[in-house]
Amino acid sequence: MTAPLTTSPAAPGAGTGPADGNGAAPEPTTPAARFTAGLATTPGRLALATTVAVVACLLLGVTGFLAGSSQSAALRDAQRDAAQLVGTQELRNDLVSADATATNAFLVGGLEPAEARARYEASLSEAAQAVPSLAATARGDGEAADLATISDSVQRYAGLVESARANNRQGFPVGAAYLDQASAALRDEVLPTLDEVSVSTSERVDADMGSVSLAQALLLFVLLGLVALGAVQLWLARRTHRVLNTGLAAASVALLVGGVVATAAVLGGNGVARSVASGPYAATVATSQALSLATDAKSMESFTLIKRGSGADFEESYQTSLASAQDLLDEAGNAVDGDTSSQDLLAAWDAKHAEIRELDDGGDWDAAVEAATSTADDSAGAAFAAFSDSAHAEVEATSTAAVDRLGSASTTALIAGWVALVLGVAGAVAATAGMNVRLKEYR
Numbered sequence: 173m174t175a176p177l178t179t180s181p182a183a184p185g186a187g188t189g190p191a192d193g194n195g196a197a198p199e200p201t202t203p204a205a206r207f208t209a210g211l212a213t214t215p216g217r218l219a220l221a222t223t224v225a226v227v228a229c230l231l232l233g234v235t236g237f238l239a240g241s242s243q244s245a246a247l248r249d250a251q252r253d254a255a256q257l258v259g260t261q262e263l264r265n266d267l268v269s270a271d272a273t274a275t276n277a278f279l280v281g282g283l284e285p286a287e288a289r290a291r292y293e294a295s296l297s298e299a300a301q302a303v304p305s306l307a308a309t310a311r312g313d314g315e316a317a318d319l320a321t322i323s324d325s326v327q328r329y330a331g332l333v334e335s336a337r338a339n340n341r342q343g344f345p346v347g348a349a350y351l352d353q354a355s356a357a358l359r360d361e362v363l364p365t366l367d368e369v370s371v372s373t374s375e376r377v378d379a380d381m382g383s384v385s386l387a388q389a390l391l392l393f394v395l396l397g398l399v400a401l402g403a404v405q406l407w408l409a410r411r412t413h414r415v416l417n418t419g420l421a422a423a424s425v426a427l428l429v430g431g432v433v434a435t436a437a438v439l440g441g442n443g444v445a446r447s448v449a450s451g452p453y454a455a456t457v458a459t460s461q462a463l464s465l466a467t468d469a470k471s472m473e474s475f476t477l478i479k480r481g482s483g484a485d486f487e488e489s490y491q492t493s494l495a496s497a498q499d500l501l502d503e504a505g506n507a508v509d510g511d512t513s514s515q516d517l518l519a520a521w522d523a524k525h526a527e528i529r530e531l532d533d534g535g536d537w538d539a540a541v542e543a544a545t546s547t548a549d550d551s552a553g554a555a556f557a558a559f560s561d562s563a564h565a566e567v568e569a570t571s572t573a574a575v576d577r578l579g580s581a582s583t584t585a586l587i588a589g590w591v592a593l594v595l596g597v598a599g600a601v602a603a604t605a606g607m608n609v610r611l612k613e614y615r
Contacts, residue, residue, distance in 0.1 A: 218607060221404050221407060221607060222603070222604060222607035222608070224400055224403075224404050225400075225401055225404045225420065225423065225600075225603035225604075225607060226600045226603055226604055227400070228396075228397040228398075228400035228401040228404070228427070228603075229397065229401065229423055229426075229427060229596050229597070229599035229600035229603055230596055230597070230600050231393055231396065231397040231400070231596075232393070232394050232397030232398065232427050232430060232431055232592065232596045232599070233397075233430065233592055233593045233594070233595065233596015233597055233599070233600070234593065234596065235390045235391075235393035235394050235397070235592075236390075236394050236430055236431065236433075236434035236588070236589060236591075236592025236593065236596065237434075237589040237590065237592055237593035237596075238387075238390055238589070239387045239388075239390035239391060239394070239434055239438050239589065239592075240387075240434055240437055240438065240585045240586055240587075240588045240589020240590070240592060241585075241586055241589045242383075242386070242387050242390075243384055243387035243437075243438055243441045243442070243582075243585040244441075244582045244583070244585040244586035244589065245582075246380055246381075246383035246384045246386075246387070246445075247380075247384055247441055247444075247445065247578050247579075247581050247582035247585060248578075248579070248582045249376075249380040249383070250377055250380035250381055250384065250445065250448075250578050251575055251578035251579050251582065252309070252311075253311070253373055253376045253377045253380055254377050254453055254456075254571075254574055254575060254578065255571070255575055256306065256309055256310070256311075256373050257370060257373040257374055257377060257457065258456055258457075258460065258567070258571045259302060259305075259306050259309075260306060260366060260369050260370050260373060261370060261457070261460040261461065261464065262302065262460065262567070263299055263302045263303065263306060263366060264363060264366045264367075264370070264464050265460065265463055265464050265467060266295045266296070266298045266299040266302065267295070267296075267299050267326065267329075267358060267362060267363070267366075268358075268363070268464050268467040268468050268471070269291075269295040269467050269560075270292050270295035270296045270299065271329075271354070271355055271358055271471050272467050272468070272470040272471040272474070273288055273291045273292040273295065274292050274333050274336075274337075274351070274354070275351065275355065275471045275474040275475060275478070276288065276470070276471075276473075276474045276544065276545060276553070277289065277292065277545075278336065278337075278340055278347070278348075278351055278474065278478065279474055279477055279478065279541050279544060279545050280541075280545050284337070285545075285547075287547065292333075296326070296330060299326060300323070300326060303319055303320075303322055303323050303326070304323075306319050307319035307320050310369075311376065314372075315369050315372060315373070318365050318368065318369055319365075319369060321365065322362055322365055322366065325357060325358075325361045325362045325365075326362060328357055328361075329354050329357050329358050329362065332350050332351075332353050332354035332357060333350075333351070333354045335347075335350040336348070336350035336351040336354060348478055351478070355471065355475070374457070377453070378449075381445050381446075381449050384441060384442055384445040385442050385445070387438050387441070387442070387585075388438055388439065388442060390438075391434070391435055391438060391439075394431045394434055394435065394592070395431070397427060397431070397596075398427055398428065398431055401420070401423060401424055401427055401599075401603070402424070404420065404603075405420050405421075405424065418606055419602045419603055419604070419605040419606015419607065419608075420602070420603055420606045420607070421606075422599070422602040422606070423598075423599035423600070423602040423603035423606065424599075426595040426596070426598050426599035426602065427595065427596065427599045429591075429595055430591060430592040430593075430594075430595030430596055430599070431592070433588045433591045433592060433595075434588050434589065434591070434592040436588070437584050437585045437587075437588030437589075438585060438588070440581065440584065441581045441582075441584065441585045444577055444578070444580075444581040445578070445581070447577075448574050448577050448578055450507060451507055451508060451574075452507070452508060452570040452571070452573040452574040452577070453570075453571075453574040454503070454504070454507040455503075455504040455505075455507040455508045455566070455570040456504075456567055456570040456571040456574060458500040458501070458503045458504035458507065459500070459501065459504040459514065459563055459566050459567050459570065460563075460567050461497075461500050462496075462497040462498075462500035462501045462504065462514075462518075462563065463497075463560065463563040463564070463567065465493040465494070465496050465497040465500070466493065466494065466497040466518060466521075466556075466559065466560075466563075467560070468489075468493050469489070469490045469493040469494045469497065470556055472486045472487065472489045472490035472493065473486075473490055473525055473528065473544060473552075474544065476490065476529075476532070477528075477532060477537070477540055477541055477544055480537060487529070490525070494518075494522060497518060498515065498518060498519075501514050501515045501518060502515065504566070504570075508570060511566075513562055514559060514562045514563050514566060517555070517558050517559035517562050518559050520555050520558070520559070521552060521555040521556045521558075521559050523555075524543075524551070524552035524555045524556075525552060527543060527552070528540050528543045528544050528552060531543060
């Protein structure tokens with residue numbers, strides 16, 4: 173009789189292999205496992221290297237663009253705020269000039285000279301026209317509101333001056349009181365407001381200049397992109413034993429050019445901001461402030477004579493304002509080319525003022541008034557006009573230089589940012605094409 177067939181127990185692990193029974197390793201079942209398994213193969217590593225190369229190119233392009241565009245915006249803000257500050261100070265100068273002219277003309281008595289009247293109206297008209305435009309371009313609501321209130325105060329000042337003129341023409345002493353009120357309204361209401369606006373605008377300019385330098389931090393990512401692409405090329409050369417990959421070489425050239433352009437523009441923009449801040453911009457602010465102080469001193473000179481023996485306080489104000497103006501002009505000269513023409517002209521006018529004070533202190537008030545109101549070539553008025561013209565010319569020249577240099581640097585930074593972005597994208601395309609050539613060898 174045949175023995176029955178029996179089944180042996182399966183060996184341990186039997187029946188657990190792949191369904192196709194060819195003994196291959198099981199397929200990874202999780203994304204992390206599949207990723208790790210892919211990196212174990214050359215195609216997988218090439219795909220990863222391709223990703224790194226593309227990301228490196230885009231990183232350089234995007235960060236180069238952000239560095240250039242952000243610095244461009246900061247430079248543009250600095251340009252606009254610097255122009256706003258100069259405009260505010262020029263408004264102050266116009267008002268102080270109008271006051272100095274009106275006060276000096278008051279000394280003549282009766283009907284003031286037509287030339288003095290024309291200068292007064294021109295200064296006041298320029299101030300009235302400047303207020304709306306400055307208020308419209310003010311960046312803060314508070315500044316716009318402050319500038320708007322100045323218009324009413326200027327109208328009030330002009331009305332008081334007209335009352336002073338009308339009474340002075342008729343020889344009424346009350347005219348001096350109206351002139352005092354007008355000057356007080358200007359110095360107590362208008363000038364402090366303008367000074368506050370100037371301070372806040374100056375702080376914004378300083379903040380804008382600081383923002384310009386912040387763009388340099390993004391250059392670290394530009395460098396990182398270059399390093400990453402270089403690492404990919406080095407790995408590929410060692411892996412494939414081929415020195416040159418055309419696509420990666422083109423990407424490297426694109427990134428190198430983009431990186432150099434962005435870096436040069438950003439570093440150059442920062443250098444321009446620093447040189448402008450310590451050069452023409454500083455000179456503009458200092459000269460404009462000096463002109464305002466000197467013009468105010470001119471008013472004090474006239475008030476000292478108007479008070480006829482009781483104007484010691486005005487003379488003291490004159491000396492204080494003049495000393496500050498001289499210090500500011502020294503700062504302006506050091507900030508640019510060391511030109512001392514305005515300092516010399518201011519000193520020449522101060523010497524004429526000393527002659528006026530000598531006459532008045534000697535008891536010859538009429539001769540002092542004549543010297544103060546004369547427009548002859550060798551008069552105090554001509555000396556002050558020469559200084560004023562020189563200071564105005566310097567303010568115009570240095571402010572134009574500052575605004576132009578900031579604007580040029582802003583444009584350069586923006587163009588450099590776009591160049592970096594375009595070359596970064598082009599580099600990504602070239603890197604992808606170059607790596608695909610290697611990947612096709614394994615398909």
